Amino acid sequence: MSNIFIARGMMLTLETSRLILRPWLDRDRAPFAAINADAEVRQYYYPSLLTAAETDKLIDEANERVMRDGFGFLAVERKADGVLIGGAGLSRPGPEVPGSFPLEIGWILGQAHWRQGYATEASHRCLDFTWQQLGAECVIGYTSSINLPSRQAMEKIGMARVEDGDFDDITVPPGHILRPHVLYRVARPGQ
Numbered sequence: 538m539s540n541i542f543i544a545r546g547m548m549l550t551l552e553t554s555r556l557i558l559r560p561w562l563d564r565d566r567a568p569f570a571a572i573n574a575d576a577e578v579r580q581y582y583y584p585s586l587l588t589a590a591e592t593d594k595l596i597d598e599a600n601e602r603v604m605r606d607g608f609g610f611l612a613v614e615r616k617a618d619g620v621l622i623g624g625a626g627l628s629r630p631g632p633e634v635p636g637s638f639p640l641e642i643g644w645i646l647g648q649a650h651w652r653q654g655y656a657t658e659a660s661h662r663c664l665d666f667t668w669q670q671l672g673a674e675c676v677i678g679y680t681s682s683i684n685l686p687s688r689q690a691m692e693k694i695g696m697a698r699v700e701d702g703d704f705d706d707i708t709v710p711p712g713h714i715l716r717p718h719v720l721y722r723v724a725r726p727g728q
Contacts, residue, residue, distance in 0.1 A: 549603055551611070551666055553658045558611040558625060560603050561596040565612050568621045569596065572647045581684035582645075583709045602628065608671060610643065613659050615650075622650040625659040627667060630677060633707045634720070638677045640667060644690075660694045668725050675724045681706070681715040688719065696721035 551558040561569075566589070572578055573587035573595075587595070603609035610626040623646035630641045642663055644656045667673045678696055680687040682703070702720030709716040 549607065549609075549611070551662045552616075553662045555616055556622075556655065556659055556662070557614045557616055558659055558662060559614065560600050561612045561624075565621050566593055566596060568647075569612070569624065572623055572645065575648060578645065578648055581681050581687065581715065583681075583706075583713065583715045599624070599626075608640075608666070613644075613646070613655065615655075622646055622655055625656065625663060627663055627671075627676070630679075631708070633704075633718075634677070634679060635702075635704050636720075638675065638722075639673050640671070640676045642667075642676050642678050642694075656690050657693050660690070664694065664723065673725065674728065675722055678721045678723075679704075679706075679718050681709075682717040682719050683714060688721070691721040694723065696723040 549560060570587070570589040570592040573592045574589075576586060579585045579587070599610040603611070606629075608627045610624055610628055612621055613623050613625050614620065615622050623644065625642075625644035625646075627640050627642055630638050634641070642660055644659060646655055664676060667676055677699075678687075678691045680691075699720040699722050702722075704718050704720065705711075705716050706718045
């Protein structure tokens with residue numbers, strides 16, 4: 538597998554003061570698998586825990602999307618020490634999301650990196666890229682209704698809950714506590 542992915546003629550790398558968001562490398566596989574095997578990290582995801590093989594598939598698909606679309610879900614590396622702290626980025630919403638929205642934003646960080654502003658920092662950089670490079674009119678985020686930490690993070694980056702936007706995520710079994718979802722949205726600045 539190649540570790541160089543081209544987005545719009547150049548390698549897609551987004552930087553902040555503390556972080557580098559970049560395509561996934563082979564060295565990211567084990568640490569990201571550890572993040573995806575942590576029950577506390579994955580408590581609001583369905584399915585909850587991922588195997589190393591499932592994480593590898595997720596990484597490969599993310600890199601393919603970056604190559605194809607010019608954006609995607611990227612590895613998040615801390616500049617100070619090169620540690621992979623998780624993933625963040627943009628994707629196209631799946632069929633489980635009602636309405637017609639061009640892009641969604643998301644993130645997942647290892648527990649050791651929570652409550653340090655990394656999700657907010659990475660998200661702001663992704664939104665800047667969205668407005669400046671992709672020209673999107675809006676970005677959505679969604680999560681299970683009970684996922685208060687992610688809901689607070691979405692609000693922190695300027696997203697607002699979409700009135701009448703709640704939905705049942707059809708990828709989660711009926712009756713499961715994670716099936717009810719809330720939808721958030723942020724519009725391009727100046728609109």
